[in-house]
Amino acid sequence: MQNKQTRLTFSDFELAKQLFGERDGNLRHLATLLLIQIDARGNTVHLKGDPVAVDLARLVLEQLYGLLKEKYPVFPADIDYALRILRENHNVNLKKIFLDTVFITAKKRAIAPRNQNQKAYIEAIRNFDIVFGIGPAGTGKTYLAMAMAVSALTKGTVNRIILTRPAVEAGESLGFLPGDLAEKVDPYLRPLYDALHDMMRFEKVASLMQNGVIEVAPLAFMRGRTLNEAFVILDEAQNTTTEQMKMFLTRIGFNSKAVVTGDITQIDLPTGKSSGLVEANEILTSVSGIGFIHFTKQDVVRHRLVQDIINAYEMLEASRNHK
Structure with missing residues (x-):
């Protein structure tokens, strides 16, 4: 197949520099991912290589440039996200995904979806009172x-x-663990604290927790309660039993939302115990008012190596199963 050559010129020189990245790092990264040649001169890029790959690179650059015009700061990781999305569907408008800001952190960083499944997840949480987010680590559940x-x-x-x-x-x-209640449960709840502190200032989180506005507690502490006008998140739900999942879901009161997250490939329950998340996925999908979003390894938005690590372990598991 004959190579294709395309030239792209961006009208705003400063935005073009941001798009290309420091020392054209974004362009080099995109070229490596698509196995094509990309050269920049001023505010113009020259693309050369496989026609399908060249067209995809052009689409990625044009859409990311459109995001920059909307004051969205393009980071190197966005090259990976954009390429992954547009490779699956050339008709996707990245603005509808990346500009759907969920929250602005205390450090003025916008939290927004980074792929179509994350966008669907956000929409499900907006539209349903109970949402299940199921999939591997690193997908943003x-x-x-x-x-x-x-x-x-x-x-x-x-x-x-x-x-x-x-x-x-x-x-x-x-009870057998040393320390007071907080010291006993902190190790198991630490990931939730970490996420909270990433979004809000430490002093603000501490104040809200002291006043009972934010509560972080083991699942066992939910028993017997009715949770009205609350946003409730059950994390690591693959490790709930049938009884625990039923107990949790029946705690939800008026004007409340519940989000249940978990990875059904990482169940740590004792042998013979069924996962409440697996069962809920089987019996509640047809219940009106409950949303299910299933993430895959393609939705991983952590460091790019995380997806490579997931792939490596999947290959290891597959090779063991074939023996």
């Missing part, structure tokens, strides 16, 4: 749910945020 919760609290649509996860490593028998 918990982080985006947390951002939606903080946004809802800030806007006054809920009065409190409740974050919970099963303390499966301790068998939810926390």
